[in-house]
Amino acid sequence: MGKIYNVGIIGGGVSGVIAALQFDKYGIDSILFEQESSVVNGPPFCHLHAGGNLYPDISDEQCKLLMKQSIEMARLFPQSIDQRPTFISVPKSEKIEVENIENRLEMLVEYYKELINEDPANEILGAPDSYYKLYSKEDLIALEKQPTVKWPKSSDEWMLNTVKLIDYEKLKTPVILVQEYGWNLFRFGAQAQLALKKSEKCNLKIDTLVTNVNDVRDQNLAYNWEICTNDTVFKVKYLVNSCGFRTGILDESLHLNVNRLIEFKAAYVSKWQPIAGLIPELVFHGERGTPQGMAQLTPYCDDHYQIHGMTMDITLFDNGLIKLNGSEAHPEFDADIQQKLQCGWNEDEVKQRTENAIDFIAKFVPTFKTAKVAGPPLFGAQQIPGDDPSLRVGEVSFPSKFYARSEIVKASSALTVANQILHKTQEEGIIPAISFKSDPNLLLDSIPKNEIDKLASDFAVQRGYPVALSQLVIERN
Numbered sequence: 001m002g003k004i005y006n007v008g009i010i011g012g013g014v015s016g017v018i019a020a021l022q023f024d025k026y027g028i029d030s031i032l033f034e035q036e037s038s039v040v041n042g043p044p045f046c047h048l049h050a051g052g053n054l055y056p057d058i059s060d061e062q063c064k065l066l067m068k069q070s071i072e073m074a075r076l077f078p079q080s081i082d083q084r085p086t087f088i089s090v091p092k093s094e095k096i097e098v099e100n101i102e103n104r105l106e107m108l109v110e111y112y113k114e115l116i117n118e119d120p121a122n123e124i125l126g127a128p129d130s131y132y133k134l135y136s137k138e139d140l141i142a143l144e145k146q147p148t149v150k151w152p153k154s155s156d157e158w159m160l161n162t163v164k165l166i167d168y169e170k171l172k173t174p175v176i177l178v179q180e181y182g183w184n185l186f187r188f189g190a191q192a193q194l195a196l197k198k199s200e201k202c203n204l205k206i207d208t209l210v211t212n213v214n215d216v217r218d219q220n221l222a223y224n225w226e227i228c229t230n231d232t233v234f235k236v237k238y239l240v241n242s243c244g245f246r247t248g249i250l251d252e253s254l255h256l257n258v259n260r261l262i263e264f265k266a267a268y269v270s271k272w273q274p275i276a277g278l279i280p281e282l283v284f285h286g287e288r289g290t291p292q293g294m295a296q297l298t299p300y301c302d303d304h305y306q307i308h309g310m311t312m313d314i315t316l317f318d319n320g321l322i323k324l325n326g327s328e329a330h331p332e333f334d335a336d337i338q339q340k341l342q343c344g345w346n347e348d349e350v351k352q353r354t355e356n357a358i359d360f361i362a363k364f365v366p367t368f369k370t371a372k373v374a375g376p377p378l379f380g381a382q383q384i385p386g387d388d389p390s391l392r393v394g395e396v397s398f399p400s401k402f403y404a405r406s407e408i409v410k411a412s413s414a415l416t417v418a419n420q421i422l423h424k425t426q427e428e429g430i431i432p433a434i435s436f437k438s439d440p441n442l443l444l445d446s447i448p449k450n451e452i453d454k455l456a457s458d459f460a461v462q463r464g465y466p467v468a469l470s471q472l473v474i475e476r477n
């Protein structure tokens, strides 16, 4: 009889790899299936939402959870965290009140202090009192007169570089600088894949599509599921569905009916002229889905910038958000989006949407008009559990025995989900009682920086992106 694994995980995105790494940490064997040739190749991520400040409309509770989860993930993957802050502003044309954002930031400072009190190693966003800083119009005028700083360190240095480039007359004041950092998906994927390949407990199967799962829970066997690939059947006791927006395919085959949304989105890759000093990520708030949707400019190395624009001709798509109704568990996108997901984009559309994105940013950063297309978009589809598209902290559900379905909305929720699954496997008697430790993950920590640099750069090239996208703007030791 073939080996029986304690846990079978389908999907090697953020959620699946973190689950496998957590099981490894506690000495529990697992098998992880990813259909592509490397892990973490699904929808992109670039922002560590350590406070939810990109979302003026979410609850304080979601902001706190995003901060806590982001800190946990950043502690595990420091080599993927770009320690540059985020500039947050509200255009004068928008209804959002800066005062509401300020009140929330104050609440977040107190919460950050609590997290540091619980564990001093949580202080990864700098000192709590420097978590954010507000700048009035007078402050901006004064900073604009100071010389640019090539490698800014203080909030004021970041802000003075910014103020020389933006048209701040279009913005409400105060504007904000907050310690929400960048999060590099290529580096994250590289560290995770290197660790999983080294793991003695996880059998990582890349290039392996799961074609079917047989439910044998009522057959009184030593295992509960058969996971079928093209040529082999694997036996597992506990099944984790981490298929991202495709979780519904497995649900459908198990006759589980689930309420969820799926959404396709894209961000664009551009190259700008060299500028004299580094800038933070720039965020100009706006109502999602309208022509004034939020604009987000994310700096990378070597004058590369990623752009999101929450309008229908940039990041969002007609028919890009699908609600699930009736008995189907896995909704399908229209032919145009399916084509993008399966075969990539046509060049004209890459050019058109990237140029739309560049023009959109140039409304607030006039010299950005000269930026050029520098690669294919970063794109993908994600799931949102339930029917509220503004939800930012999806987690996990356990729709039937020995089965977990990961439902993360933000990459930062993956560790929380993995720990919930660990608890559930214990509760259901799959694994013995373990005492949960908050120690660092020794396997991840054992991966040297030079190996992460190399594999992250290979990932970028293999996926058709500039190598610069795999590097941090602020190099870490």
Ligand SMILES: Cc1cc2nc3c(=O)[nH]c(=O)nc-3n(C[C@H](O)[C@H](O)[C@H](O)COP(=O)(O)OP(=O)(O)OC[C@H]3O[C@@H](n4cnc5c(N)ncnc54)[C@H](O)[C@@H]3O)c2cc1C
Pocket (backbone or CB within 6 Å): 010, 011, 012, 013, 014, 015, 016, 033, 034, 035, 036, 039, 040, 041, 042, 043, 044, 045, 046, 047, 048, 049, 208, 209, 210, 211, 242, 243, 244, 245, 246, 264, 265, 266, 267, 378, 379, 380, 381, 382, 406, 407, 408, 409, 410, 411, 412
């Ligand atoms: C444009 C965009 C920008 C985003 N920006 C951010 C951000 O800045 N910060 C943030 O935190 N989050 C961001 N997100 C959200 C984030 O990308 C997702 O939450 C996260 O990637 C989801 O991870 P996952 O592991 O659940 O799913 P996925 O990454 O989709 O992983 C699922 C995996 O399962 C595999 N798979 C599916 N079916 C099978 C099968 N049958 N057999 C084998 N393998 C299979 C797939 O190939 C895939 O690799 C963004 C999303 C988008 C679309």
